Amino acid sequence: MNDPASILVVKPSSLGDIVHTLPSVRQLKERWPQSTITWVANTEWLPLIDGHPSIDHVVEFPRKRYRGLAAPLRMGGFLQTLRTQGPYDLALDYQGLFRSAFIARASGAKEVMGMSDTREGASLLHKNNVSVDSTIHAVDRYLQFTREVTGVDAPAVFELPPGRLTAYPLPERFIALHPFSRGVGKSLSAEWVEAFCQAAAPMPVVVVGFSTTVV
Numbered sequence: 470m471n472d473p474a475s476i477l478v479v480k481p482s483s484l485g486d487i488v489h490t491l492p493s494v495r496q497l498k499e500r501w502p503q504s505t506i507t508w509v510a511n512t513e514w515l516p517l518i519d520g521h522p523s524i525d526h527v528v529e530f531p532r533k534r535y536r537g538l539a540a541p542l543r544m545g546g547f548l549q550t551l552r553t554q555g556p557y558d559l560a561l562d563y564q565g566l567f568r569s570a571f572i573a574r575a576s577g578a579k580e581v582m583g584m585s586d587t588r589e590g591a592s593l594l595h596k597n598n599v600s601v602d603s604t605i606h607a608v609d610r611y612l613q614f615t616r617e618v619t620g621v622d623a624p625a626v627f628e629l630p631p632g633r634l635t636a637y638p639l640p641e642r643f644i645a646l647h648p649f650s651r652g653v654g655k656s657l658s659a660e661w662v663e664a665f666c667q668a669a670a671p672m673p674v675v676v677v678g679f680s681t682t683v684v
Contacts, residue, residue, distance in 0.1 A: 472501055473558035473580075477551075478508045479573045480563040481530045484647060484678070487514050489607040490563050491521075492625035493615040497561075498523035500619040507554045509572055520630035526554050530572070548575050561618065562587070562595060563611055570594035584614050643673040 476497060480490045487510065498506060507526040508518055519527050528551050551572070560578035562569050570591035573581045583595035586603040599617045601610050608625055616622050646665060648657035657665070666674045 471558075473504050475505045475507070475555060475557045475559075476501070477555070477557040477560040477573065477576050477578055478506060478524075478563065479560060479569045479576075481509055481532060481569060481572075482511045482514060482564075483651075484514060484517070485650075486564070486607065487517055488627070490611050491518075491627050491629070492608060493563065493611045494521070495523045495626055495628055496612070496615050496619060496621060496623055499623070500621050507557070509551065516630075518630065522628055522630075528554060544575075548572075551576055559618075561614075562591065563614070565591055567591050567594070582614075582618060584610070586610075639675065640673045643675050644669055645675050645677050647678040648676065649678045 478490070478494055478497070480487055494506065494508070498504070505525045506523060507528060508521075508524050509528045509530050510518055511530050511532045515527055515529060518524055530547065555577055557576055557578035558580065560573040560576050560581045562573040562581070562583040564570075565584055565587035567589035570581075570583060570587065571594060573583070574594040581594070581596045583591060583598050585592075585598050585600045587595070587598070592598050599614050601613045603610070605613070612625060646662065648662050650656045662676065
């Protein structure tokens with residue numbers, strides 16, 4: 470592959486999925502430091518990647534506006550904004566769903582790549598699908614995908630942007646724990662959270678996120 474001048478990363482959600490993709494984006498930037506990297510993410514996750522050292526542009530995807538099968542027909546404004554950041558030489562679909570594949574293809578990128586374990590017919594919208602091991606952890610699977618694209622094998626490194634000021638005083642160093650999930654049975658129980666805090670002591674633990682159910 471020729472060195473891409475502009476790369477589009479499509480990984481709109483969710484919190485854990487975006488964190489899992491951070492090492493891959495770092496590797497893309499290390500492999501092609503002169504490339505411009507643009508990331509498409511849902512509105513609520515923008516603070517997690519805005520200002521990231523490996524990301525040049527972030528395009529907001531207002532997911533709540535585009536629900537249902539007719540969503541692609543209502544995405545004109547979003548796609549126009551997305552294309553303004555282009556043209557893209559390479560679009561990488563790390564989500565692997567129809568919506569993300571549609572975004573990657575509609576971006577107008579010269580090359581659109583996804584992974585072999587895509588769902589909802591997403592592979593039909595990719596120009597090239599890379600074989601990955603669907604049984605391994607998401608971080609390793611995304612890195613496997615990225616390795617095939619870049620030709621570079623490097624360990625996972627998680628970088629985070631500096632973050633935004635909050636109304637709550639925080640210690641200089643702490644562990645952020647997000648124990649909640651929308652999936653049934655995926656949230657950590659109060660007992661698990663307590664055990665984690667005890668194991669991490671004396672490092673402070675800040676619990677973030679919210680839950681719609683009692684854990």
